[in-house]
Amino acid sequence: MKRKTAWMLGFGIVWLLFVLAGTIYLQNYSTQPGRSLASPTRWPTQTSLKRLDNTPTLVMFVHPKCACSSASVGELNAILAHFTGNLKSYVVFVKPLDTPNDWERDSLWKEAKALPGVEVILDQGGREAERFRVATSGVVLLYDADQQLKFSGGITESRGHSGDNEGKSAVISILNTGKATLASTSIFGCSLLESESHAHNVH
Amino acid sequence: MFINEKNLVMGKRALAIYQEYQRKIFEDTDKLFAYLMLGEWCFGIFCAFVISPLRWEGSVSSTHIHVWAAIFLGGALTLFPVVLAIFYPGKTVTRHIIAFSQMMMSALLIHLTGGRIETHFHIFGSLAFLAFYRDWRVLMTATLVVGLDHYFRGLYWPQSVYGMLVASNWRWLEHVGWVFFEDIFLVLSCLRGSKELRAISTRQAELESMNSKLDLRTKELTDSNQELEQFAHIAAHDLQSPLRSVATNCQLLEELHGEELSDDAKHFARNAVEGAKTMNTTINDILEYSRISKDTGASQQISLESVVDLVLSNLAGRIAETGAIITREPLPMADGNLSQMARLFQNLLENAIKFSDKSQPKIHISAKKVGGEWIISVQDNGIGIESKYFDKIFEMFRRLHTKSEYPGTGAGLSICKKIVEKHGGKIWLDSEPGEGSTFSFSVRDEVRV
Numbered sequence: 102m103k104r105k106t107a108w109m110l111g112f113g114i115v116w117l118l119f120v121l122a123g124t125i126y127l128q129n130y131s132t133q134p135g136r137s138l139a140s141p142t143r144w145p146t147q148t149s150l151k152r153l154d155n156t157p158t159l160v161m162f163v164h165p166k167c168a169c170s171s172a173s174v175g176e177l178n179a180i181l182a183h184f185t186g187n188l189k190s191y192v193v194f195v196k197p198l199d200t201p202n203d204w205e206r207d208s209l210w211k212e213a214k215a216l217p218g219v220e221v222i223l224d225q226g227g228r229e230a231e232r233f234r235v236a237t238s239g240v241v242l243l244y245d246a247d248q249q250l251k252f253s254g255g256i257t258e259s260r261g262h263s264g265d266n267e268g269k270s271a272v273i274s275i276l277n278t279g280k281a282t283l284a285s286t287s288i289f290g291c292s293l294l295e296s297e298s299h300a301h302n303v304h
Numbered sequence: 305m306f307i308n309e310k311n312l313v314m315g316k317r318a319l320a321i322y323q324e325y326q327r328k329i330f331e332d333t334d335k336l337f338a339y340l341m342l343g344e345w346c347f348g349i350f351c352a353f354v355i356s357p358l359r360w361e362g363s364v365s366s367t368h369i370h371v372w373a374a375i376f377l378g379g380a381l382t383l384f385p386v387v388l389a390i391f392y393p394g395k396t397v398t399r400h401i402i403a404f405s406q407m408m409m410s411a412l413l414i415h416l417t418g419g420r421i422e423t424h425f426h427i428f429g430s431l432a433f434l435a436f437y438r439d440w441r442v443l444m445t446a447t448l449v450v451g452l453d454h455y456f457r458g459l460y461w462p463q464s465v466y467g468m469l470v471a472s473n474w475r476w477l478e479h480v481g482w483v484f485f486e487d488i489f490l491v492l493s494c495l496r497g498s499k500e501l502r503a504i505s506t507r508q509a510e511l512e513s514m515n516s517k518l519d520l521r522t523k524e525l526t527d528s529n530q531e532l533e534q535f536a537h538i539a540a541h542d543l544q545s546p547l548r549s550v551a552t553n554c555q556l557l558e559e560l561h562g563e564e565l566s567d568d569a570k571h572f573a574r575n576a577v578e579g580a581k582t583m584n585t586t587i588n589d590i591l592e593y594s595r596i597s598k599d600t601g602a603s604q605q606i607s608l609e610s611v612v613d614l615v616l617s618n619l620a621g622r623i624a625e626t627g628a629i630i631t632r633e634p635l636p637m638a639d640g641n642l643s644q645m646a647r648l649f650q651n652l653l654e655n656a657i658k659f660s661d662k663s664q665p666k667i668h669i670s671a672k673k674v675g676g677e678w679i680i681s682v683q684d685n686g687i688g689i690e691s692k693y694f695d696k697i698f699e700m701f702r703r704l705h706t707k708s709e710y711p712g713t714g715a716g717l718s719i720c721k722k723i724v725e726k727h728g729g730k731i732w733l734d735s736e737p738g739e740g741s742t743f744s745f746s747v748r749d750e751v752r753v
Contacts, residue, residue, distance in 0.1 A: 112384075113384075113401070116380060116384050119380055120377065120380055120381060120405075120408060123373065123376065123377035123380065124377065124408065124411065124412075127369065127373050127377065127412075127415060128457070128460075128461055130369050131415065132461045164360050164362075166358065166360045166365070167360055168355060168356035168357070168358070168359075168368060168370075169356070171355075171418070172418050172419070197362040197363035199363050200363050238360075258419070259419075259461070261355075261356060261418045261419075262415075262418055262419035263418055263419050263420060264419050264421070291359055291360040291361060292360070292361040292362060293362070294361075294362040295361050295362030295363065295364055
């Protein structure tokens with residue numbers, strides 16, 4: 102009986118450690134940000150995206166298949182609901198070159214299309230992503246009416262996690278008051294394009 | 305401590321019943337949680353496959369970590385408690401491990417569904433479900449898990465739980481406070497449930513004790529009754545022989561030495577013979593009365609029509625002698641003891657003929673179905689009985705008239721009563737002095753003796 106209890110106790114401790122380690126690993130993964138690059142501080146002239154005079158412009162780049170970016174699109178929806186002024190906004194779907202036709206037309210595309218007043222753009226091969234120097238799905242760039250970059254970063258608290266977060270609060274603050282509580286935040290999402298090392302391995 | 309003091313008050317048997325109820329509740333709830341957790345595990349895997357099946361890097365994909373987490377972490381959170389619920393049902397450790405796992409499962413499901421606010425209700429639902437145990441300590445374990453989870457997340461990953469990079473050190477208390485808010489009601493509900501269970505257990509123990517005493521008393525009464533009947537039977541049987549001897553010897557004395565005896569001596573001898581005969585009749589009645597209980601003769605389907613036919617043929621002499629007119633309605637079939645039923649009808653009809661002040665007794669036998677039983681009535685046009693004697697006449701040897709007025713021992717109706725009761729029925733009468741009497745008895749549609 103004592104031996105059995107000792108076995109059970111030992112197994113219980115191993116089980117507890119496994120559960121705690123798994124939970125911590127999952128949490129770490131969720132809060133591990135994607136790559137952040139320094140985006141142009143002024144609206145890039147080479148871009149094909151149109152901006153309106155005297156109007157701030159918000160651009161979100163997403164990977165069409167990124168599960169985490171659904172939360173980012175959801176948060177963008179919340180931002181738009183909070184702001185009633187003039188704003189030109191884009192959701193840019195970055196489509197890798199070696200993907201079939203309509204590959205990008207998935208649930209995330211439908212979610213973005215459903216956003217009121219948002220223009221959904223297809224970025225074949227990631228040219229616009231290069232122009233804006235973004236690498237992670239869910240990144241939001243906010244340029245003011247003077248074409249100056251006011252915010253660059255993610256608007257979710259972790260990977261695919263919806264809810265209040267500092268990125269969203271910062272964007273709302275800039276749009277409503279012109280003042281930034283934060284200029285950048287971590288971005289949580291898939292890589293928009295293959296990393297060089299990965300591309301190397303694949304090719 | 306509080307519980308222990310209560311337990312002492314409850315008494316050993318009540319405590320045993322209470323613990324048995326508690327064990328059943330614990331085991332049943334363990335089983336419910338085993339099913340629930342297996343369902344949650346499947347749901348988690350489903351969510352992972354639907355919401356985040358793959359992680360992407362450009363056009364290259366790999367299995368999303370959520371899928372592995374749902375399968376392996378969800379599996380660990382499910383299988384260990386399920387194994388405990390199967391092999392250690394009702395144990396304290398089982399329900400606390402279940403509480404821990406259930407709250408960790410809440411965290412996993414919230415994670416897998418992208419932190420949706422709706423999934424947070426899983427925590428509150430789980431607390432309510434844990435209250436099924438009626439053990440407030442289980443709720444404390446669950447609340448502690450929620451508290452520690454929020455504390456450590458707030459410490460290391462504040463943005464994941466509070467949406468900001470820097471949060472107050474006490475912010476976790478706000479979240480746990482709402483869990484406590486629900487706990488208050490659930491703990492009260494658990495305590496009330498336990499209190500009710502204790503009251504039920506005490507009542508059941510009292511009832512068992514009363515039943516046990518009642519069974520003992522019934523057995524004592526049955527034994528005593530049997531001994532008494534046995535005694536009456538033996539005594540009556542043994543009395544017959546000396547009684548016959550007294551009567552015979554008195555008769556012989558008168559026959560053989562009648563000339564030598566004075567008139568007074570002859571008178572005394574005749575009185576002794578008459579007394580012995582009366583006593584013999586009484587003894588026979590006692591024997592018959594005691595035989596009703598002892599008679600375990602087979603119960604069978606009998607026609608009450610045939611029983612009455614038999615009795616009428618037995619009483620043919622008396623009927624002819626008194627000129628009695630006996631009419632009857634169709635009588636039903638009944639399940640019972642033939643000789644006892646015959647005795648019942650014979651006693652009632654003999655009484656109806658005997659207690660008549662008319663030149664021609666008129667007797668009517670009827671049957672009426674009421675609910676699940678038959679009411680059989682024997683109505684006469686005799687002398688009738690005052691209502692104050694309705695109960696007394698069914699007592700043994702109770703007589704309302706002198707022997708010179710109406711002969712008999714006074715045992716007939718008590719024998720009738722015993723027969724009817726043995727067949728599961730009742731006997732009663734309606735009567736007015738001078739207006740006749742109606743004796744009725746009930747027999748079940750299917751009588752068993």
